[in-house]
Amino acid sequence: MRLRRRRATELAAVGSGQSRVYRGERLAPALMLAPSVVILLALVIGPFVFLIDTALHRQNLFQTTPPRYVGADNFYYLFISTKFQVALVRMLVFAVTALAAEFVLGFVLAAWVHRLRDLPGMAIVRTLLTTPILVAPIVAAVMWRFMYQPDFGVINYILGLVGIPKPGWLSDPDIALFAIIAIDVWQWTPFVFLIVLAGMYAIPRSLYEAAKLDGTSPWRQITHLTIPWFKRVLVIVLLLRLIDLLRAFEVIVATTQGGPGDASYTLPVLVWETAFVNFQMGDAAAASLVLLVIVTIVITLLIRAISRQGVVGQGRR
Amino acid sequence: MTDAKFDRGTVQRAAERGHAPSVSRRGFLKGAAAGAAIAAASSAVTWRGAIAESKKLVVTTMPGPRWEMALKASAKAYMEKNKDVSIEVLVSPYAEHYQRIGTSLIEDSSDFDAHLFDPVLIGQSYPKLLPLQEHFDKDPEWRDYYINGVPYFYRGSWDWDGVPYSIVHDANCMMTWWRKDVFAGAGLAEPARFETILENAKKLNEKKPGAGFMTCAARNAWFLGMTYTGMMWGFGGKWYENDSPERFGRLSKDNPPGKVTLDSPENIAAMTMLRDLSKVWNEASLNAQEFENAEAFKNDVSHQQIMWSGFMILQNPKENPNFHDKLVSRDFALGGTNNDASKTGMKGGFGLAIPKASKNIDLMVDFAKFVTRPENAENFILAGGQPSNTSLLNKWGEQPQYQVFKSIAQGIANGHHLAQFAEGPELFQLITQHAGDVVTGKAEPEQACVNMKKDVEVLLERGGYNA
Numbered sequence: 001m002r003l004r005r006r007r008a009t010e011l012a013a014v015g016s017g018q019s020r021v022y023r024g025e026r027l028a029p030a031l032m033l034a035p036s037v038v039i040l041l042a043l044v045i046g047p048f049v050f051l052i053d054t055a056l057h058r059q060n061l062f063q064t065t066p067p068r069y070v071g072a073d074n075f076y077y078l079f080i081s082t083k084f085q086v087a088l089v090r091m092l093v094f095a096v097t098a099l100a101a102e103f104v105l106g107f108v109l110a111a112w113v114h115r116l117r118d119l120p121g122m123a124i125v126r127t128l129l130t131t132p133i134l135v136a137p138i139v140a141a142v143m144w145r146f147m148y149q150p151d152f153g154v155i156n157y158i159l160g161l162v163g164i165p166k167p168g169w170l171s172d173p174d175i176a177l178f179a180i181i182a183i184d185v186w187q188w189t190p191f192v193f194l195i196v197l198a199g200m201y202a203i204p205r206s207l208y209e210a211a212k213l214d215g216t217s218p219w220r221q222i223t224h225l226t227i228p229w230f231k232r233v234l235v236i237v238l239l240l241r242l243i244d245l246l247r248a249f250e251v252i253v254a255t256t257q258g259g260p261g262d263a264s265y266t267l268p269v270l271v272w273e274t275a276f277v278n279f280q281m282g283d284a285a286a287a288s289l290v291l292l293v294i295v296t297i298v299i300t301l302l303i304r305a306i307s308r309q310g311v312v313g314q315g316r317r
Numbered sequence: 318m319t320d321a322k323f324d325r326g327t328v329q330r331a332a333e334r335g336h337a338p339s340v341s342r343r344g345f346l347k348g349a350a351a352g353a354a355i356a357a358a359s360s361a362v363t364w365r366g367a368i369a370e371s372k373k374l375v376v377t378t379m380p381g382p383r384w385e386m387a388l389k390a391s392a393k394a395y396m397e398k399n400k401d402v403s404i405e406v407l408v409s410p411y412a413e414h415y416q417r418i419g420t421s422l423i424e425d426s427s428d429f430d431a432h433l434f435d436p437v438l439i440g441q442s443y444p445k446l447l448p449l450q451e452h453f454d455k456d457p458e459w460r461d462y463y464i465n466g467v468p469y470f471y472r473g474s475w476d477w478d479g480v481p482y483s484i485v486h487d488a489n490c491m492m493t494w495w496r497k498d499v500f501a502g503a504g505l506a507e508p509a510r511f512e513t514i515l516e517n518a519k520k521l522n523e524k525k526p527g528a529g530f531m532t533c534a535a536r537n538a539w540f541l542g543m544t545y546t547g548m549m550w551g552f553g554g555k556w557y558e559n560d561s562p563e564r565f566g567r568l569s570k571d572n573p574p575g576k577v578t579l580d581s582p583e584n585i586a587a588m589t590m591l592r593d594l595s596k597v598w599n600e601a602s603l604n605a606q607e608f609e610n611a612e613a614f615k616n617d618v619s620h621q622q623i624m625w626s627g628f629m630i631l632q633n634p635k636e637n638p639n640f641h642d643k644l645v646s647r648d649f650a651l652g653g654t655n656n657d658a659s660k661t662g663m664k665g666g667f668g669l670a671i672p673k674a675s676k677n678i679d680l681m682v683d684f685a686k687f688v689t690r691p692e693n694a695e696n697f698i699l700a701g702g703q704p705s706n707t708s709l710l711n712k713w714g715e716q717p718q719y720q721v722f723k724s725i726a727q728g729i730a731n732g733h734h735l736a737q738f739a740e741g742p743e744l745f746q747l748i749t750q751h752a753g754d755v756v757t758g759k760a761e762p763e764q765a766c767v768n769m770k771k772d773v774e775v776l777l778e779r780g781g782y783n784a
Contacts, residue, residue: 058779060739060740060780061419062437062438062440062441062738062739062740062741062742063441063739064440064441064739068781073779077775077779081772083750149601149609150599150600150601151527151599151601151609151612151613151616151618152612152616152618168600168601168603168604170604171600171601171602171603171604171605172600172603173603173757173758173759176604255604256535256536256604257535257536257537258536259535259536259537259541259603259604259753260534260535260536260603260604260753260756260757261603261750261753261754261756261757261759262750262753262754262757262759263757273746276412277539277742277746278740278742278743278746279739279742280740280743
């Protein structure tokens with residue numbers, strides 16, 4: 001009713017020569033949106049266009065001549081290079097392994113803390129379990145690099161005390177990638193733990209009490225009650241961690257820079273190395289566009305697959 | 318509304334009255350503009366006055382004893398001698414330092430009087446840098462001391478078309494280090510050749526696992542690529558046909574590389590030796606950075622290494638209390654069929670380059686010369702610097718704790734140069750990658766050399782060098 005009256009007033013205003021007021025009202029939303037649009041253009045769309053333009057040029061920061069247009073050459077040489085293929089495989093191995101480990105460990109820890117939540121001192125346990133997130137990733141990586149050092153690192157020192165062989169954690173090509181994954185798992189499992197635990201706390205206690213009365217085992221409580229109840233939370237954590245893992249960079253650069261050989265050489269490391277070690281901006285722009293497309297495709301496929309299960313997008317639980 | 322006077326009294330009176338002063342927008346703007354103009358003018362006068370009084374120099378550098386500390390000690394000594402001069406040493410990490418040079422030289426770089434300069438930047442930067450020959454000639458005594466003391470194949474890296482664009486600040490190269498007490502006890506030969514190093518490594522490992530051989534073979538800073546290039550040169554190999562000392566690793570269309578020779582018998586021999594060494598080396602080598610190699614010596618973990626000369630601290634009793642007098646160095650080893658001791662190893666180092674736009678050219682040249690003079694050597698060296706003048710290096714090298722300086726004096730003359738062309742960093746990256754394939758067992762030396770050659774040919778072709 002109120003809307004109809006307002007529209008009538010507007011029409012009357014237009015009819016009576018007060019169209020300036022009407023135009024002003026129409027302009028107001030556009031003006032209010034303008035700052036956001038400008039910021040978006042300046043910080044996202046502009047750089048993205050610049051990135052595409054750079055990817056089409058042979059451009060080296062050390063060269064004395066202007067960038068040269070080379071069409072899709074940078075993409076062609078990227079795709080035929082073995083290091084791109086290696087980097088792609090390593091990136092997927094890194095992301096999938098770390099994601100699985102973080103999820104399993106995070107979930108187990110959360111289930112354990114949730115189950116023992118009434119015991120005294122659990123608040124301290126919760127806090128201690130989440131402290132690794134508070135460490136800056138680069139600091140964590142450097143700290144672990146020192147601990148992993150084969151000759152005077154603390155880990156091999158302890159292994160030596162108990163007579164276990166001392167591996168070259170970051171210098172053995174067979175285990176370096178997994179040693180880095182362990183750092184990521186150490187740092188980010190608490191994130192999964194925290195979100196999952198929050199989800200568990202949101203489930204009414206009465207449901208667990210009813211399940212107990214029915215004689216449901218703890219495992220069935222998890223699979224038939226906990227997981228279905230907060231699938232959405234799990235999906236959000238999964239997506240956030242996957243995006244993070246696909247573009248994981250600082251932990252690798254601070255520990256091995258992709259080595260030994262190319263044992264931990266992932267696509268984000270390739271982009272960084274091409275841009276800031278080799279100073280080949282055209283090649284780096286092409287590689288980062290490819291990385292962007294891969295991450296977008298993976299995430300989109302994942303969201304679609306999950307949507308079909310009715311977890312997101314459908315409003316069903 | 319009339320314009321009101323906007324002064325402190327107005328504000329105070331208004332505050333006392335409990336409300337804001339009555340000031341029109343125009344009045345406020347007028348007052349603000351006038352205030353800003355007066356403030357700007359007075360600060361400019363003060364600033365210029367201060368500069369005129371103090372003769373301030375601004376020099377940029379990277380952190381670390383060799384650069385920052387040596388420069389700061391030199392600056393302190395210079396300021397003590399010249400009370401009216403102040404020198405600000407701006408320190409930034411590697412990448413930021415290079416960015417600062419790059420961005421400042423895009424414009425006139427007048428904010429800086431000198432940059433600690435990597436010779437690989439000379440090709441793109443020399444039009445903005447001060448040609449120094451005329452300044453050298455104004456002081457023949459210093460010029461002769463400098464020219465005769467810093468080997469041509471070293472200082473020439475900072476020249477362009479025969480014109481010097483830097484005064485070489487420090488010296489750095491790869492070399493061989495070993496524990497003379499352990500070697501004497503085991504009756505091992507001086508590691509002058511890689512074949513000897515390999516034999517020694519096997520014998521040393523039998524006595525203490527992991528002690529036989531260690532090197533920097535990480536991806537970081539192209540350590541493995543640098544080590545391989547030093548070995549390639551020591552085995553008599555080359556990157557490409559025109560890879561000779563007098564070209565200082567420069568390429569252009571007028572100065573093309575010629576045929577890529579990375580799969581030559583000498584190169585394959587060097588790569589095979591690298592593979593053989595990787596089977597006996599301390600496994601930390603594959604991810605080691607310089608400090609880890611140093612710690613391995615200091616903690617009796619390693620007894621033989623190929624390393625950069627930044628290790629001078631290892632002969633200092635304070636830095637290495639247990640083994641400082643037992644560590645000894647020599648120039649990088651030879652190998653294979655090569656017996657020419659004047660071509661071996663790898664060299665680095667930095668110069669002091671002065672932007673043409675510097676407002677204090679004469680003063681800066683004087684300071685740069687002072688940094689290299691014998692009278693400043695003690696300040697420079699005790700702060701952690703490694704001088705570039707061989708007369709200083711050999712003189713100080715007589716002392717046991719600076720014995721390494723004698724090896725530096727040889728290494729900077731004999732070592733292979735850096736790659737001074739736009740694709741140079743990527744060349745080192747490719748070498749690092751393929752040498753990495755060999756030491757991690759992914760490829761045999763012959764195949765790795767063939768793959769490396771192909772990749773470098775593509776790189777040079779894309780760079781437009783008509784390889």
